[in-house]
Amino acid sequence: MADAPTVTEQLATDAVRRHDPRVRGFASDNYAGVHPEVLTALALANGGHQVSYGEDDYTRHLQEVFRRHFGPRAEVFPVFNGTGANVVALQAVTERWGAVVCTESAHINVDECGAPERVGGLKLLTVTTEDGKLTPELIDRRAYGFTDEHRAQPQVVSITQTTELGTCYTAEEIKAICDHAHQLGMTVHLDGARIANAAATLGVPLARFTTEAGVDILSFGGTKNGLLLGECVVVLSPERVRGIPYLRKMSMQLASKMRFVSVQFEALLAGDLWLRGATHANAMARRLEQAVRDIDGVTVLRPVESNAVFAVLPREVGERLRKRYRFYFWNEATGEVRWMCSFDTTEADVDGFAAAIAEELASVA
Numbered sequence: 338m339a340d341a342p343t344v345t346e347q348l349a350t351d352a353v354r355r356h357d358p359r360v361r362g363f364a365s366d367n368y369a370g371v372h373p374e375v376l377t378a379l380a381l382a383n384g385g386h387q388v389s390y391g392e393d394d395y396t397r398h399l400q401e402v403f404r405r406h407f408g409p410r411a412e413v414f415p416v417f418n419g420t421g422a423n424v425v426a427l428q429a430v431t432e433r434w435g436a437v438v439c440t441e442s443a444h445i446n447v448d449e450c451g452a453p454e455r456v457g458g459l460k461l462l463t464v465t466t467e468d469g470k471l472t473p474e475l476i477d478r479r480a481y482g483f484t485d486e487h488r489a490q491p492q493v494v495s496i497t498q499t500t501e502l503g504t505c506y507t508a509e510e511i512k513a514i515c516d517h518a519h520q521l522g523m524t525v526h527l528d529g530a531r532i533a534n535a536a537a538t539l540g541v542p543l544a545r546f547t548t549e550a551g552v553d554i555l556s557f558g559g560t561k562n563g564l565l566l567g568e569c570v571v572v573l574s575p576e577r578v579r580g581i582p583y584l585r586k587m588s589m590q591l592a593s594k595m596r597f598v599s600v601q602f603e604a605l606l607a608g609d610l611w612l613r614g615a616t617h618a619n620a621m622a623r624r625l626e627q628a629v630r631d632i633d634g635v636t637v638l639r640p641v642e643s644n645a646v647f648a649v650l651p652r653e654v655g656e657r658l659r660k661r662y663r664f665y666f667w668n669e670a671t672g673e674v675r676w677m678c679s680f681d682t683t684e685a686d687v688d689g690f691a692a693a694i695a696e697e698l699a700s701v702a
Contacts (some may be wrong), residue, residue, distance in 0.1 A: 361686045362663035363625075365561075366531075366618065366644060369679035372563030378604035379565065379597060387596050391415070395599040402606050403557075403571060408548045412572040413557075414581050415598040416590035419530050420449045422556035422568040424457045425585050427493060429570075429578045430524040430554055436460040436489035437526075438479045442469050442501045444528055456588060460489035468639070469500030470510070473517035480521055494518040497528040498535045498546065503645035503675075505538045508546040515551025524577050525551060530558035530568075533615035534643040553577045559602055562614045563680045567598040614680035618644035621678035621687050628691035634698040638673065646676040654697045661693050 362368050387393035396415065403413040416422045423445050427437055437453065439446055441463040445453045453459045462479035464471065471494065482488035494514060499505045506514075515525045527547060529535075532555070536543050547555055553574035559567050570585070572578045585591050592598050605611045626641040629648065636649045650658075652672045658664075667675040678687070 361682075361690075363676040363678065363682075363690060364663040364665050366677050366679040367561060368663070368677075369563070369681045371565045372604075372610065372614065372680060374610055375563055375565065375601050375604050378600045382596050382600040387594075389593045389595070390591060391595045391599075393596040393599070395596040395603065399599045399602055402603055403569070406543045406606060407571060407573060408544055410573065410575060411548070412575060413602075414570040414572070414585055415592065415595055415602065416568055416570060416585060417566060417592065417598075418590075419444070419528075419556060419558060419560070419568050420452050421588055421590040422570050423449065423495075423526075423528055424452050425581060425588050425590055426526055426554045426556055426570045427453055427459055427495065428457045428584045428588075429572075429581045430526060431457075431459060431492045432490070433458060434490050435492035436462050437493045437495050438462045438464065438471070438476055438491055438523075439495040440469055440471055440497070440500070441465045443495060443497055444501055444530065445495060447501070462489070462491060468504045469497070469502035470504055470506055471496055471514060472510070473513055476514065476517060476521075480518075480523065483522070491521070491523060493524050493526055495526040495528060497530070499531045499538070499643040499645075503639060503641065503643050503647060505535050505642040506546065508539065508541060508550050511546050511552065512550040515553075519551065524553045524574070527552045527555040529555050531561055531615075531643060532558055533562050533611045534619055537612060537615040537619050538642050548573050557602075559605060561679075562605065562611060562618075564601045564605065567601055569602060615644070618678045618680050618682060621682040621684070622646050622676075624684065625676060625678065625687045625691065628687060629694055632691070632695050632698060634701070635694060644678045646678075647673060648676070649673050650694070650698070651701065654694075654701055658693060658697050662690050 404411045437459050446461050446463050464475045480491040518525050555571050557569040557571050622641050622644045626646050629635045630637055638647045649672050665675050667673045
């Protein structure tokens with residue numbers, strides 16, 4: 338029998354490149370490929386045999402990597418994707434009659450196909466906000482009826498950092514939310530799909546606006562910051578959480594070859610790759626905002642606090658522009674669009690996109 342190939346061998350493949358790598362888009366930071374340093378880490382983890390389902394050397398070491406960022410009590414559970422991380426995390430801090438207070442624009446409410454409700458069995462109590470952020474006062478609009486057997490019991494406050502509208506909570510704002518929620522007997526979950534972008538914006542360590550602020554459990558995003566796949570559920574208050582190993586398996590989020598998820602997070606967090614990628618993405622969004630702000634026909638709606646730019650432009654212009662650069666209409670009724678930058682967005686990408694916007698608007702004029 339032939340020897341198994343080693344990790345250093347250059348092997349042929351029948352796969353064919355089926356896309357043009359020169360094509361760029363501003364629809365989502367998920368459009369970007371895998372960071373080269375992450376690909377290198379995956380190759381390092383390949384070869385030989387490792388125990389499956391998280392008992393491998395890489396997943397064991399990952400606990401220490403996360404504790405450097407979130408403190409000695411942090412426990413990490415890798416999963417496949419963000420929806421899975423949110424559903425597992427929320428199930429672990431609620432009872433069957435529990436409800437979750439969140440913004441109306443929250444990813445768990447808008448973009449997860451009802452998974453928290455259908456899979457997690459949770460009631461979402463939503464609050465309308467202008468900037469995508471909760472406050473203690475807004476939480477009180479839905480956090481009531483405790484002990485009322487006719488009402489789903491508010492047990493969790495879920496916030497997103499950065500928010501779905503591109504805004505960023507300060508550490509003080511999150512602490513105020515956590516203090517208020519804990520006074521009500523509630524737990525705080527943080528959806529951190531873009532948590533690295535928030536840290537880059539705030540210029541503070543990850544623990545400052547999570548562990549130190551009082552967050553109990555969070556979903557840590559990796560895919561939007563250069564990973565192939567994978568997110569993590571990070572437990573910060575173990576006494577408030579139960580059953581994650583079982584919930585992860587029951588929710589179909591337990592990876593058999595978990596070393597290949599874990600080693601990506603080691604590549605991201607052991608050094609400063611997480612911060613480098615997020616800082617660059619944020620900087621490209623600011624460059625884009627500056628490039629389009631003075632273009633007649635474009636209105637930037639919100640301050641750029643992460644890697645997202647929200648703007649309004651004529652619908653017909655947006656439709657033509659999308660044939661050149663992919664992006665999403667955020668609000669079909671108003672013509673609001675969302676432009677996202679990634680770790681691999683270049684200055685040339687931004688400048689080319691801004692020039693295309695100006696060209697399309699000029700053709701209308």
